[in-house]
Amino acid sequence: MWTRHWLSLERSAMLNGLRIQQAEVIVKVLLNTTDTNMDVMYGDMVTKTQQEIMLQKVMSHIAAVKKDMIILEKSEFSALLAENERIKVELAQVTMQLSDMLNKVRLDNKLDVNLDKSQVKEMKAEHEKKILVARNHMMEMLADQDRLVTQSKMKIDTEVAGLKTMLESHKLDSIKYLAGAECSSPALSTMAEVFSSNSETVLQRSLDVNLSESGIRPEDLRELYQIDETCSFITSNNFQKVALQFPDELLVDCVAVSAALERETNAKTYILGDTTYGSCCVDEVAAEHVGADCIVHYGRSCLSPSGRLPLMYVFGRRPINVQECAAAFRELYPDQESHVIILYDVTYLHAMDDFQRLLGDLYPNAVFSVLRVAHSQGQVYYGSLKESINSDDGRVHKFGRQFGVKSGKSVEDYRMFYVGREGLTLTNFMMTWNRCAFGSFDPDTSTGRAESININKALMKRYYAIERAKDANVVGILVGTLGVANYLSIIEQLKESIRKAGKKSYMFAMGKINVSKLANFLEIDVYVLVACPENSLLDSSEFYKPVVTPFEMEVACNKNREWNGEYVTDFQDLLPEGCSHVDFPESDQSANDDTTDVSLITGALRTSCLQSPSESTDGSSLPSSVAVRNQTLTLANANPA
Template identity: 65%
Template sequence: MADAFSSSSETVIQRVVDVTVKTNTPEEKLQELFQINKTCDFIREHQFQKVALQFPDELLVDSVAVSEEIRTNTGAKTFILGDTSYGSCCVDEVAAEHVGADCIVHYGSACLSPSNRLPLMYVFERRPVDVEKCASSFKELYPDTHSHIIILYDVNYVHAIDDLLTLLSPEYPNLVASALVVEGEQCYSHGQIKTQNNESCPSEQDDTRVVCRFGRRFSLKSGSSITDYNMFYVGQEGATLRNFMMTWNRCSFCSFDPATTKGRRESISINRALMKRYYAIERAKDANVVGILVGTLGVADYLTIIQQLKETVRRAGKKSYMFAMGKLNVPKLANFLEIDIFVLIACPENSLLDSSEFYKPVVTPFEMEVACNKKREWSEEYVTDFRHLLPGRQSHVPLADEQEEGDETDVSLITGALRSNNLLTSEPAESPFGTSVVLRNQALTVANTNSAASFLAGRSWQGLEQKLGETPVVKAVKGRRGIAIAYEEEGTSS
């Protein structure tokens, strides 16, 4: 009997892997799927001359056909944005500005995070959904017709929600459907999505009837709270559903997957997921050097939260460095071994990064604030949108005054060692020799700090060096042929 692991290295390298490739959408369906007429009306109405069309990877196969239709019908010059700098759910305003675009048309799934630079239009994918089966699954999951239920959904199924409400509302008087909203006046959507100012959408924190989170808005009955409602989600399992469940972690969730036409009760243990995040917070408390990862250049207020995080980390006696590296992966972050923990600034759907494969944990701005801000306590509230942490927002907690703060210690739940929570009264002095003694508080407590520069100086390998003028110039020679495991001139090993 052949061993499952007995394949030779050559067989593994040359093995063909079947990959499902999306075929081009028929020309007669392009109009409905990509709403070309509405997009052209949007461009002509505002007289845009340069239009950036942002497609996710799975829709790039139709990008040329859509671009050509828009260019022919409007006369505008179109640019296709494919490989986005960060997540495809966010609007890539930086890439659009590189081509001097007057506006952006964003296709496919979207996190609906507000962006302020360029006029924007969302075109959702309009994925098919069997409304009859969805309604049937809903009734099986909620046999009590008097239950208080809120319908949430992936943006690609917004076109079917009205039909679903028509089937369910007569039997479920306490059913509420969320509406899509985007802050600001730069978004145009032709009725599918509404725009509004942040001040016009109060939150559940203000004891009002309207809840506005993650581009969704719904109303609650007077005297009730979000915890009195069950959540029904229409869409596939993924970042959007996970974001909802972490934020409203005290609500019961059910979902309907239009791809499989199956409904189910979400059985993921939210408590277990929250405890996993709390472990990362404890790692953040133990950390001395923090890496701030810029995971978006388009979400509004990202610069403000960077400054707030830098101050929060400094006041906690830690040192911070900022990194802008596009899409994250394990090899990128592994280059910075001096960093004890990373904090990712991104949209809500991309913030909850599973860092189990990374060498160092990656936490959210909220988790870093729990670790560094003594006034913020770990509670049932979990914030994935960093904009809610800013001054004037519902989840903002100001830092303690430095004069009022004393030298306190607690015990690390990971190492069991004592750690100091006192604040730095001065910036640590840089030292090329690796270690410096700095003043931590008025009690003249001293501490050893290692800067990233000194860490780099002590490494055996520091990266590629140009060595201009030191490398002799030689003529090009014929290289090897084949693959690294067996070049042709090496022959075969016995």
């Protein structure tokens, strides 16, 4: 077909005027071009077919892949999804396990920290225990050392006393040797009396006293010693034997006073000196020894009650500048509305009238105390001093003095002004009314001042003594008075309180106490002194064992009595009828009355046992038991057969 076509094309070219060769060339060119195009077209067709075939293959492959994916989704993908869920669950479990482990680690750490703290506390407690043991051991060593020192001192004192006795014996032997056959001569008899006087000779000896030595005119003597009032006291009661008790500083006038009283009353007088316990107390024992009907006490007094013999007080008249006293009062209390209670030493009673007149109405709230002694316990001549007490005021009676406080006020709302020397009386007042501010005027120096003594420090010292009393197992009761009323009652009460507290008690009557006397009884842990309020406050720093007051021993033994800052110096207030009496707790036989606490001094545990009256402590409560010393220097009870 193509040949026919090319021939017709060649024939047409020739018809158009072309030569055969040109026509053939054109036809050949066209033929080649056509062949080429046909080849290209054929190739394109082949390529397109191949592409279609490839496309079909690809589509088939895609369909197969889709089919595989569908199958995979239905089978393997589900498995993978399940595996994924399982992995998630395992991951959650692992997370929980990790959280639990973390919490456990945290808890273990806390437990370890708490354990470490507990171990540290235990180590600290063990260390403190070791320190306490070491301290107790050191205290025991110090106590042993003090005991050895005391024993050494006692041995030295004994040796010195023996040497002194031996020396006196040698002196006496020398005198006898030198006297020889002249022992009966008057000269030697007089010399022998120097070393050993006959008691009858001493009692019958007459003394020459020069009345001019007193330095007081007779008219002043009558006023100073209240001769007229004393004579009235003696004659009105028809006393025949009168005991005159003088302190040491007034003994120079005793003969003149005695002579004047005997001359005007026809009564027999007996001159007494101070008691062995102090000049402030009345010596009723010595007065009873001479069979006296009454006692006249001269000089300063603590006004402690005594009820065995009729008693009259003559305080004397110590010099005082009343003008300077009033000026000192105004300087200490510039506010004229101040509430002040005026206290004074009894020897300045004579000046209180003038002092009250000088103050006048300038201080309407000033209260003057007055001396109030029961008639059965003594008589006091007051002069014209007015008592600053209204009928509706509260009355306070303490230490033989009485004053009133306004309605709605207490003693703690007042300040105190004391006229007198610094001494036991002022200390007694300040310890009793320790919540009040004190001012004082000393007549000897004519100066006034605000007392700055640290009462709290003094009270802490007394509290330390109470702790020593709580630690004590053996208590010595010192009889410091034989004239103050009810002293036997407080001794019996102390013995009962000490026995109920599970301690032993021994009573000592040795006169005026001193360091040497008390050092003879090493087994006593603490002493309690029964004395008047002023002599009870004994500074026991020089003693080997502390000396406490009955109130302090009551605080140590009676669990119902607590330390609250109140301080009682008068043992009369501790008796059942006293204002500060506290009953002892009842003993319960069915329960354990042992109470344990820690000593604030040694740090050791101590036990107090509340005993019933039927119980006894090794016979120490027997009235006939006495303290004796055996070979091992311990206390034992020996009852007389």
